[in-house]
Amino acid sequence: MAEPGIAIVTGAGRGLGHATALALAERGYRVVAAARSAEAAEKVVRRIEDAGGEALALQLDVGDPRSINDACERVLPLIAAQWPGSAIDVLVNNAGVGQFAPLAEVTVADFDLTFAVNVRGPLLVIQSFAPHLSDGARIVNLSSSLSRHVSPATAVYAASKAAIEALSRSLALELGRRRIRINTIAPGPTATDFNGGAMRDNAELRHGLGQQTALGRVGEPSEIADAVVALVSPGMRWVTGERIEVSGGVLL
Numbered sequence: 001m002a003e004p005g006i007a008i009v010t011g012a013g014r015g016l017g018h019a020t021a022l023a024l025a026e027r028g029y030r031v032v033a034a035a036r037s038a039e040a041a042e043k044v045v046r047r048i049e050d051a052g053g054e055a056l057a058l059q060l061d062v063g064d065p066r067s068i069n070d071a072c073e074r075v076l077p078l079i080a081a082q083w084p085g086s087a088i089d090v091l092v093n094n095a096g097v098g099q100f101a102p103l104a105e106v107t108v109a110d111f112d113l114t115f116a117v118n119v120r121g122p123l124l125v126i127q128s129f130a131p132h133l134s135d136g137a138r139i140v141n142l143s144s145s146l147s148r149h150v151s152p153a154t155a156v157y158a159a160s161k162a163a164i165e166a167l168s169r170s171l172a173l174e175l176g177r178r179r180i181r182i183n184t185i186a187p188g189p190t191a192t193d194f195n196g197g198a199m200r201d202n203a204e205l206r207h208g209l210g211q212q213t214a215l216g217r218v219g220e221p222s223e224i225a226d227a228v229v230a231l232v233s234p235g236m237r238w239v240t241g242e243r244i245e246v247s248g249g250v251l252l
């Protein structure tokens with residue numbers, strides 16, 4: 001019988017990445033928990049191991065091209081030693097930042113950081129890891145419902161998410177030759193630390209955003225994580241180059 005597949009998740013230390021790493025481990029994936037701090041990555045590994053799963057910690061700053069290169073070079077021998085015979089079947093580019101400001105207050109530094117983490121990061125992670133992914137692997141990039149609808153002060157963030165969708169479609173064609181599927185999951189407002197934890201901690205905002213969805217509330221991290229798990233499953237084997245919104249029907 002084939003060894004269980006490996007799933008790499010960036011930004012696994014908290015929020016949607018954390019939930020996704022746990023959900024993939026629960027479904028039997030061996031998880032590489034990549035986080036900006038080594039301590040955060042180790043913590044996720046302990047959590048997965050305590051639940052009976054298998055995981056490896058990886059320090060990775062997706063905003064730093066050298067860190068991406070180094071992380072790839074470091075993790076491949078670790079994978080080969082710890083999980084011989086296992087293939088990297090799933091890559092989830094989850095790490096992301098949101099710098100929200102109205103036009104007059106947008107800074108070059110915020111623009112550069114947003115695009116470095118949300119667009120260049122996933123591109124370089126895919127470029128580094130692509131030669132080491134199994135044929136038939138699945139890549140999921142995190143977009144946002146804000147690439148479809150408009151909210152105040154989100155122009156730069158929304159543009160970065162539109163860019164990751166375009167990038168995903170193009171790469172779906174290139175990597176499709178190896179049967180690798182690439183799709184984006186576009187969450188709506190979800191209760192995490194994102195935007196200062198506003199969607200989780202600000203009752204008024206939660207209520208207001210909830211009213212904008214067909215299902216009447218903001219999302220929970222596990223609901224995005226479960227969608228990622230579903231998207232990488234064999235039932236979705238004919239889906240590539242797509243954007244799938246997971247938002248409870250926000251601003252339909």
Ligand SMILES: NC(=O)c1ccc[n+]([C@@H]2O[C@H](COP(=O)([O-])OP(=O)(O)OC[C@H]3O[C@@H](n4cnc5c(N)ncnc54)[C@H](OP(=O)(O)O)[C@@H]3O)[C@@H](O)[C@H]2O)c1
Binds near residue numbers: 012144
């Ligand atoms: N929550 C929402 O409502 C929502 C909606 C639509 C889309 N999204 C997208 O979903 C993804 C996850 O968001 P979230 O809600 O989980 O946000 P979050 O709670 O703020 O977590 C962001 C994650 O990204 C990581 N990260 C940020 N910059 C990084 C870098 N340079 N290198 C490595 N990791 C980095 C963070 O690591 P540290 O702990 O080291 O900071 C953290 O793990 C993002 O791409 C976001 O744009 C979220």
